[in-house]
Amino acid sequence: MTGPVIVGVDGGPTGPDAVVLGCWLATALGTSLTVTAVHAAPAALGSGRVDAEWVADRHRAATRVLDETRASLVGVACAIDYRTIASSSAAHGLSDLAEQLSAAYIVVGSGRNAPRERLFAGSTAERLMAGSICPIAVAPTGLKAPLGALDRIGVAYVDTPDGRAALTAAAELARHSGAHLRLTTVVAAGDAALPFLLGDDTERAFLDTARETYERSLSRAAADVPDVTAEWEIRPGDPVDTLADLDDVDVLFCGSRGYGPARRVVLGGVSARLSRRARRPLIVVPRSG
Structure with a gap:
C-alpha cells in the first residue's frame, strides 16, 4: 500500500490520540494524512423524512468533528485531506475508503471511554480487524502530545x-x-x-x-x-x-x-x-x- 494514512475521528475523547499517531506515521512514511469522520447513511428501510433528518443531523455532527480536528492540526507539516463519509458503520466506511485510496494504514483510537458526540457506538478497531485490507493502528489513551522520532x-x-x-x-x-x-x-x-x-x-x-x-x-x-x-x-x-x-x-x-x-x-x-x-x-x- 502506497497511499495516505487514514485517521478515523468520531468526536469521542480518544480521537486526538488517533490523530497524533496518524500524523506520526504519515510523517515517518513521507505520505499524506486523510482525516475522516464517518456518519450514518440512509437506511435501506426507513421512514423517509425522519430518516433524512437523522442523516442530515449526523452529517452536521461529522462536519463539526472535522472542524475541531482541523483547528488542532494548524501548522502540521504533512499534507492533510478532510472527508466525511456516509456508511452503515465506521468500520465499513473507513475500510471502503482505505481500499479506494490504497491506504498505508488506518488509525483509530482505543475506544475505551464514553463518547461526547460519538458518531458510532462499539469498538471500531475490533470491527476493522475483522475485514481491513491494510494494517490497523490503534492509539492507546494518552497520546495527545506530539510524539518524538521513532527509535x-x-x-x-x-x-x-x-x-x-x-x-x-x-x-x-x-x-x-x-x-x-x-x-x-x-x-x-x-x-x-x-x-x-x-x-x-x-x-x-x-x-x-x-x-x-x-x-x-x-x-x-x-x-x-x-x-x-x-x-x-x-x-x-x-x-x-x-x-x-x-x-x-x-x-x-x-x-x-x-x-x-x-x-x-x-x-x-x-x-x-x-x-x-x-x-x-x-x-x-x-x-x-
Whole structure:
C-alpha cells in the first residue's frame, strides 16, 4: 500500500490520540494524512423524512468533528485531506475508503471511554480487524502530545505467515524512519506451557525444545531483514500480558491470527486483547498472501 494514512475521528475523547499517531506515521512514511469522520447513511428501510433528518443531523455532527480536528492540526507539516463519509458503520466506511485510496494504514483510537458526540457506538478497531485490507493502528489513551522520532519498533514475532507479514510491515516503517527493530517471542513459563502435567523432566524438555526452535527462527528472521538493524529476544510469560506491558519500544506490530482469508486482517485472540491493553501504539497487520 502506497497511499495516505487514514485517521478515523468520531468526536469521542480518544480521537486526538488517533490523530497524533496518524500524523506520526504519515510523517515517518513521507505520505499524506486523510482525516475522516464517518456518519450514518440512509437506511435501506426507513421512514423517509425522519430518516433524512437523522442523516442530515449526523452529517452536521461529522462536519463539526472535522472542524475541531482541523483547528488542532494548524501548522502540521504533512499534507492533510478532510472527508466525511456516509456508511452503515465506521468500520465499513473507513475500510471502503482505505481500499479506494490504497491506504498505508488506518488509525483509530482505543475506544475505551464514553463518547461526547460519538458518531458510532462499539469498538471500531475490533470491527476493522475483522475485514481491513491494510494494517490497523490503534492509539492507546494518552497520546495527545506530539510524539518524538521513532527509535525502536517492536514486532511480536512467530514464524508463521502472519508473523512474517508483521515483520515485513515493521521493516518498511523502520527503513523510512531509521528506527531499529526488536523481534519478541513470548514463551509460556513453567506449567503454563502444557494443558496437563506430564512430569517435570518432560515439561523441561518440551520448553527447551520450544526455546531452541524459537531462537533459530528469530535469529534467521532478524538476519534476513534488509537494510534494517534488527535484534531479537525471548520473554517468558503470558503473550498478552507480556506484550501489552512492553515499554521499551515506540510502536508494536503484530500479525492477525493464523488463519482466515488472504489479505484480510482477521481478529485473533492475542491481537484483539492487545488492542485494548497495549501501553504502546499497536499495529495489526493482515497476512500478505
